[in-house]
Amino acid sequence: MRYLSQIFQPVITIPRDAVIKNTEITCKSQKLLLECGLVRPTSAGFFTLLPLARRVVNKLENLVNQCMEEIGAQRMSLPSLTASKLWEKTGRLQDVGVELLKVEDRHGKKYLLSPTHEEAMADLLADIGPLSYKQLPLLLYQISNKFRDEPRPKHGLLRSREFSMLDAYGAHTTPACASETYDRVTSAYRKLFDILQLPIHRVSAPSGAMGGTLSHEWQLPADAGEDILAVCHKCDSIARAHNESKVCDKCASETQYVNSIEVGHTFVLGARYSAALGAHYTARDSTPTPIFMSCYGIGITRLLAASVEVLANDKALRWPDAIAPYKLLIIGPKEGSKEWSMHGWEEVQTLGQELEAAGLAGEVLLDDKHSHTIGRRMKAADRMGYPMIVVCGRSTTENPPKYELYVSKGVGYTKPVLLARTELITEVARIAGNGNIDVTVKDSKEKHVVEN
Structure with a gap:
């Protein structure tokens, strides 16, 4: 049992007649989390999570752990720094290089602060392999801080340069095996978002720089969102708004466009990373074969801010009951x-x-x-x-x-x-x-x- 006076919560009190000139406050979650003493900016795109926000993140992480462990996933931890040469081999250093925060050690070796760990995971599987087909499928995950050099960080925790994220990686023998794992993770996501009682929708999405054969975004409608969904109230279809047309592809009815926040993404990657980095398994006929991979992400700190964005009013925080401080x-x-x-x-x-x-x-x-x-x-x-x-x-x-x-x-x-x-x-x-x-x-x- 805690006492309120002992909570480290540097509340910002704004005088009633004050004129607010800070144009950097761009959404209500950013404003409320700052003014109520849950976060503190340190520089553009970087934030200190104060004790109450840390409690919320802990609860989110515990829920994610429960849901992932229930489907057989195993937690691990990869280093935040990944060798740049791995990203060179997969081609992503060139594709997304401007978004990467890079460092060089005293020996001249180049690293990057990872925004995601597909290369690191494929390199790990290559290092310990080749695995036997009997050892697959594998589903490994971590919850850790990631880094992205956002050109213009904004909306507080919704688009920052350092953020907490679940990233999970599946290793499979076949596309069918990957599909089964994909469905299990989809069920885990739905369970998590049901616990939070948030109207988060899964929509088909392009794979982009990640590559692969299948991709879904998990979108939460919110005014501050930078993505746009097309919602059809006749057939309940929800999809990414991909052109100027507001006609539903499914039933030809007119759709409504709403802003939304992407809080998660899931991919079937195929052999893009495993083939480039030599991550193989030994098939039944003893043939070395590239591992068929999948990956899954949920932005933990983004989900915190998105929950506030959707549930709060302009003057007061509101939380999903499961993660309230x-x-x-x-x-x-x-x-x-x-x-x-x-x-x-x-x-x-x-x-x-x-x-x-x-x-x-x-x-x-x-x-x-x-x-x-x-x-x-x-x-x-x-x-x-x-x-x-x-x-x-x-x-x-x-x-x-x-x-x-x-x-x-x-x-x-x-x-x-x-x-x-x-x-x-x-x-x-x-x-x-x-x-x-x-x-x-x-x-x-x-x-x-x-x-x-």
């Missing part, structure tokens, strides 16, 4: 008030312990700024968007004491419900239990034809 805040009486004399700090602490024991271990935050009025603290709590707020107000002087419970819904909170202590604990446990969604991933029924 803390699930419940308790606001005690103002020090020196009648309520304080009858339901003081010790009672507030005891209540916090009981609520943690009811299914919120490590998720209860106590507002110990007793010198401030309840109204002032409630306003600050609303701005932070805690999923549940318990207020120890005037009704705590009753016999038995009653507490006000506020639950975050949409852009605001529900009207307060007055509950006795036992009722409060039961209700909070019920709400917390509803948030514990089963993350078991079932095999997807979707199938794809993957060609060489």
Whole structure:
């Protein structure tokens, strides 16, 4: 159980009549995460994640780990620096070189800060190979910081030069084997986004510089998004807007264009990287054959910002319940008030312990700024968007004491419900239990034809 005064959260307080001249604030997630003390810019495109944002990222990573482990993926860690010569061999150093942050060591060897690790993974498989066909398929993943030299970083964490990302890599013997893994990862993605309760859509997309035979983007509609989706309300088709026509390819009805944020991407790569870097497996007939690869990404820090972008209002943060920094805040009486004399700090602490024991271990935050009025603290709590707020107000002087419970819904909170202590604990446990969604991933029924 934590106390609010102990949280390192450098909130930016803007005077009511201040004229804001900072034109670099370009979207509400950037504005709110900065002003509410969750992130701090260090230079263009680089950010410090402060403790509350770090808690959100930890929770996202835990959910990703659960979903990936459920489908048999194994976590590992690759170095952030990759030898430039590997990218030269695959041709990507020339294709995307301007986006790469490059370094050279004292011996003149050239490296790059990896934005993704297809070359590094293929080089690893080549180094330990050739693998036997009996060892495949393999699905390996990591969650780590990546780097991209964005020409114009903007929108805060939505387009930065350093970002946290899940990247997973499949190694297969055949296109059919790759297709089966692709479907399993697709199911894991859908489960993750269902847990977050975000309307994220999978749409076909070009493979671009990555190459390969199959590619899908995972898009979250949002005003700040730089991609555009064509949405058909007649047949529920959603696709990338690829030309000026607003006619749906599926049913010939008119579509609506909406902005969206890409939060994930999946590819079937084929043998582009394995053939170039010598990553082979030994087939049944003992023939060395290039490994058939696939890869999968989710922007962790981008997903954090995108969630805020979609759920928050202009003045207050809102979170998917599963990743809110803390699930419940308790606001005690103002020090020196009648309520304080009858339901003081010790009672507030005891209540916090009981609520943690009811299914919120490590998720209860106590507002110990007793010198401030309840109204002032409630306003600050609303701005932070805690999923549940318990207020120890005037009704705590009753016999038995009653507490006000506020639950975050949409852009605001529900009207307060007055509950006795036992009722409060039961209700909070019920709400917390509803948030514990089963993350078991079932095999997807979707199938794809993957060609060489």
